[in-house]
Amino acid sequence: MTTDDTAPWWQGAVVYQIYPRSFADHDGDGVGDLQGVIDRLDHIAGLGVDAIWLSPFYRSPMRDFGYDVSDHTDVDPLFGDLDTFDRLLTAAHERGLRLLVDYIPNHTSSEHPWFTAARSGREHPYRDRYVWRPPAPDGGPPNNWLSVFGGGPAWTYDEPSGEYYLHSFLPTMPDLNWREPAVREAMFDVARFWLDRGVDGFRVDCAHFPMKDPQLRDNPPAADGALAMHRPYGDYDTQRHVHDKGHPDNHGLYRELRRLLESYEPGGSRIAVGEVHVFDWAEWATYYGEQLDELHMPFNFGLLQTAWRSDDVRDLIARIDSVLPPGAWPSWVVGNHDEPRVASRIGAAQARVAMLLLLTLRGTPTLYAGDELALPDADVPPHLVQDPWGRTGQAHGLGRDPQRSPMLWSAAPGAGFTRDGVTPWLPFADDPAVRGVEAQDGRPGSMLTLTRALLRLRAERPELRRGAQTLLTELPDGVVGYLRHTEGSALLVLLNLTSTTRQITRAGLSLEGPPGPFELLAATSDRAAPGPVGLPLLLGADEAVVLRVS
Template sequence: MSEPPWWKTSVVYQIYPRSFCDTNGDGVGDLAGIRRHLDHLEWLGVDAIWLSPFYRSPMADFGYDISDYCDVDPLFGTLADFDALVEDAHDRGIRIIVDWVPNHTSDQHPWFVESRSGRDNPRRDWYLWRDPAPGGGPPNNWVAAFTGGPAWTYDDATGQYYLHSFLPAQPDLNWANPEVVEAMHDVLRFWLDRGVDGFRVDVVHLIGKAPDLPDDPEEYLPIPHSGLNHRPETHELLRGLRRLLDSYPGDRMMVGEVYLLDTTMVATYYGSGDELHLAFNFPPLYTPWDAERWRSQIEIVSRELDPIGAWPTWVLSNHDNKRHRTRYGGSEARARAAAVLLLGLRGTPFLYAGEELGLEDAVVPDDRVVDPGGRDGCRAPIPWEPAPPHGWAGADPWLPWPPEPGTRNVVSEREDPASILHLYRRLLAARRRSPSLREGDLSLIDAPPGVLAWRRAHQSGDERVLIVNFSAERVTMPPSGLSGLVEVASDGSGEGALFTGEVGPDQALLIDPGATAS
């Protein structure tokens, strides 16, 4: 049996650098703070880390508006800091994935400054400029994310509009221009040559656009930038990116943010194994704490991805959405059960920093709101120690702390073997032990209402069974020959004992059916 590529069997840990750890006292996390806590990630057992943007940026969208793709913003450190982080992570067996934003730059990027300087500038066509509509106003009816207004801004100096799918400070690149394609390939080469293992590609489905930029259908208008997506032009661009990554050794990869709430469409971005290695599938992220809804999502993913040989991803929280503990009602029992759900499904799980601590979103008062998209709560800083400033360098952090930082912090939870932090560590260790959890098949098992159960099986003969009780009632699994040892329980109860058939409210179990009591 050949070894699968690392990105199929890994657990990826997302770090939002501003919020991870500040080492220089300015209240903003930095690369040195990430490097300082690599020991935590190694102890926890993650395989790779994904870094949200750290590039030079005016920070209109907190780093997703890039003014230099090939340098580190001084807020986060230097290129030398990045190189040291890569080296230290690799020494620990942890791979590095960096965010890459190909759809748009900052309006302060030198490319756009040149493009804006005149209609005859050689870089004019690097962005999407159009004359006003015949009766005046924007060239079409496209809507921008965040603002909800037109996706076009008029430039008085040159008498044309430029396209921005997001903020006006984020002009869209013109990927129909071969010079843009080559320049962006050079960006990837820059980071690949520095040793990065892969890229998380921001809103990658938007880079290909219809040449005539037609109006969106009326039903798309309430959904910003939805009409720009799912263009055939994107797929050839992705194949070019894939060829570039495949030319490097070491299974370099890209996972795409394909923000389409339709798994059938998401599946097309894998191509025939020649486009994205992985694609984020967002419907599960918006699925409530409900067994039948989750069963449906698992069935849809299997139906759409299995026939084309595509490998799924699973995400419960990230920097753009409320943390799952907050979404699921604030219950730690549910947060613990959700950990078993995330780490037990077939595919690559992405774990957002702080989920291992059971964090909830911060309550952000009006005078501290900074994000144009309303995402501050999930971006609250990570508490490392019980006492203020919680392991940060001393200044008040850029956002308020999440609830109860004095107890929900790394030091306190690491000292408590019953904490959710130790639950995550046990689950990650179980994945490393079990080929079925890392790469095995998944089949659903009959279960009582409110309960989701499935079996993972590997060709080596290794098996695991997972049960998640989404209900507030104790349930008994139907007699089906299911037996074995409870390897991990979300609340810690019964671990190492034979499974009795009972599952507690909001409890989740990982069972080794081949094990017997010693």
């Protein structure tokens, strides 16, 4: 655990993301639950992380597995109840773990009482809590906006009232109208409800979506067919999404949320981390706020979308450093519940390199549960697909089920995730006797052993928690390197992103003072640490190291 001086806790922290459906099934129905998380808290604390981000557990029809909320202030019976949540929060805090929960401002479920009332008639007071418009002159949708899920119109016609309602995602997930004061009041009351229970902050879902163009203007076409994002989203990518999300008025919303958080504990103890899928990095950085008064950190998804090549990774790191507002603190991820597993994207050997990168870069890393085991994506046959995106976008490979497969705990029947004889909600990704926590626990060279060692090193070394960072630019092709340093002390991080050996000489390191030997503190290989390392250094295939320079 990190305990550095006066800096906010989250600047030295490591966050561990749990997708509740897939973490641990206590009641034996094949779906993970909150009591299952409680049962496995010692594993989380034993890793050496500082906080948990818990994906949605709210009441929901589960059309999008909890992101379609029908009651923001209750726990879905699938996961437990409010008493179970309170026990989880208490148990986490007793172990020194902070707890962040999802805050979902853009939409509700169509089964939410607000939308049921809004749908009952145009004159109902709740009507303006959602975005309704009459048909276009030809009887079609009010504009050309598209749904992320499936790429069809972002509008559904409500025949009884003769109007369309807006939904950026599924038709069963109508968008809230944040220009209606009652929505702002009600949704900030939701935030107060969880803050009053003692949560340490929020991960804000789709943080750049809530505020839209008030004139509802058509989106222009994507230039020359260029993708709006860095992965195929089907027809959705035929437009430049300049009017249906990312409106400047989002910034006022997050300034207001920041003031609410500060009213509980001034100084940044309660935090907001935003899901901002924006890859124009200058625009992305605006979500910190000009005065650092908006989101504490927008998630940085760059490593999920950047080619795993040294030049591309180095350029991304430099770009992020260049756009950060003065005093802003970066964030890093290599996996989450929406993206293919890192071990499947770049291979198991390079997943070890990616873990060392994640835990040594300047910033707050978020570690997706299962990545400490190098879990691959599961093979989910078509008849077992659960994800609505997977069902509508199979032609584009958009399903998110493979990365949401259940956690592997042991070689026992049910992989320790569920009970013997129970079919889990998704197939397991690998053999738990080889890949599970029990199999990797204490095994030299395992991914779990490496992850624990890196987290322990991070906790011990102030250079890695909050030190400055200097990117090295003269290293051999295929190698990324940087210095993490505090006054009078420096660590050298070198990562070989290739499957062939690279030689590191003093010329590429830009170091002052004697040429070593350095002290090896950590390695993804079987090098013995701690131990001396001199120059030139042969950096093995798929190898990354942390060296103490001074």
